[in-house]
Amino acid sequence: MRFAKPPFGRLLLVALAASSLAARAPDQTPADLYGPLFEAVQSQRIFPDGKTFVDAVPRLPVDRIMADYAASPPADAAALKAFVEARFVIPGDTPAPDTPAVPQGLDLKAHIAALWPILTRPAFTPEPGSSALAMPAPYVVPGGRFREIYYWDSYFTMLGLKADGQQALIESMLENFETLIANHGHIPNGARTYYLSRSQPPFFALMVELSERTDPASRRTQVEAMKREHAFWMKGAACVTASAPCQHVVRMPDGSLLNRYWDARETPRDESWAEDVATAASAPDRAPREVYRELRSGAESGWDFSSRWLDDPQDLATIHVTDIVPVDLNSLMWSLETRIAAHCRELAERACIREFDRRADDRRRAVHRYLWSARERRFGDWDQRTGRMTEAVSAAGLYPLFVGLATPNQARGAAQSTQETLVAPGGLRTTVVSTGQQWDSPNGWAPLQWVAVAGLDRYGHRETADTITARWLATVDRVYRETAKMLEKYDIEDQRPGGGGEYPLQDGFGWTNGVTRALLDRSPNALQDARRPVS
Structure with missing residues (x-):
């Protein structure tokens, strides 16, 4: 069509x-x-x-x-x-x-x-x-x-x-x-x-x-839409303080501003009302509206749900998304700021160039200061309560490579740690923790495969990117030949359909189709190579 x-x-x-x-x-x-x-x-x-x-x-x-x-x-x-x-x-x-x-x-x-x-x-x-x-x-x-x-x-x-x-x-x-x-x-x-x-x-x-x-009129439409989206995420800058985040905005210890996931409502999600009420009821020491806000904010992250957001990885009721400064969100915000500045250069809008270049520079410094661990060779999330990076090792740490925010040395370290901890027999792991939540091990997800492969390619770490590509395609191809379906998520440890989460496994499936198709163009011989057994 x-x-x-x-x-x-x-x-x-x-x-x-x-x-x-x-x-x-x-x-x-x-x-x-x-x-x-x-x-x-x-x-x-x-x-x-x-x-x-x-x-x-x-x-x-x-x-x-x-x-x-x-x-x-x-x-x-x-x-x-x-x-x-x-x-x-x-x-x-x-x-x-x-x-x-x-x-x-x-x-x-x-x-x-x-x-x-x-x-x-x-x-x-x-x-x-x-x-x-x-x-x-x-x-x-x-x-x-x-x-x-x-x-x-x-x-x-x-x-x-x-x-x-x-x-x-x-x-x-x-x-x-x-x-x-x-x-x-x-x-x-x-x-x-x-x-x-x-x-x-x-x-x-x-x-x-x-x-x-790419004509000037379209560029103006695009840049105005990007500016308005940026304003939505940064609206809380008017009310944030050193001790209290506001809406999507967090003030870091050095005064810089970063972002968090945050939903404007504090009621059960309409589409998951019974599940949210049950989760809140299992946390008698927390106000239900607090739990509802956290569940909603987890849904905004796209990772609904994951040990990234849980104090106890085995207990969804310990979710605390709004305390976390996520590396994926802030990488994408940096990308948004740099692209607004680039579009404004095309349109010769000098005030816009100055503003968004400054915003991007400020965010880059804050991400490098708070969301990178040289000792662990990884990017990660930062917990406002503890004042340090969380222990969660996840594929979200590859977003700075994906958008070009990492230094070459950071990318080298992240590539090495990815190879050691996140590369599985069937693709890239989401996290290294098995919880029953769908954004944890053993599930692998198409968008994270692309983020990893594109980010590693950007910094010249082709071998690790090739490995992830071949193993992911092997998983998708194997399940397709067995079921004739493209699925929302996959078990990348055993190369079979994925599981977990609040609803049955879905097929269709938009982003799996898109990423798989793009990876087949990236590596034209990968599917043939993918069908070879993985050692």
């Missing part, structure tokens, strides 16, 4: 169109709209996946549904389910309509190409009462329960679209993200009202690097 390249106007036209769309897309979440009905549906688990109800589309006005509920509350779970099914269109994990099935027996590259039409959705305006956000242009979804566009997933999906010549689809996805920024001041976790209180790792500036829109 290919789309004609969409027209792009000046930022004012984008913002006006976005305002029109926003007027039809109120920011109330399903929990806000349906109150006691929502809590009954989620607490009684009338659908196995908590995301099902929050993605449902009402057949009747919200007020009418709530009046019916108040007048005759369902007596039990069966009656409640019947009540909901009569008044809502319940979503299923189905491909795009009128899309032919993927032919059987394709090689991996051809299978990925055949998946793009199945995962592509047209522009749309949501029905009244829906949690979906308007999308003015076509886009790609991850697959399965993930029925909407997601923020950081999309960068890695775009890598595969680029390799398969789907440039028009890359541009249309960028148009959607520009519209989300114009509407909401940031790109939410995903295109749902219940995701608006948080973002995800800020990859928008790196997406812009994949665009072929």
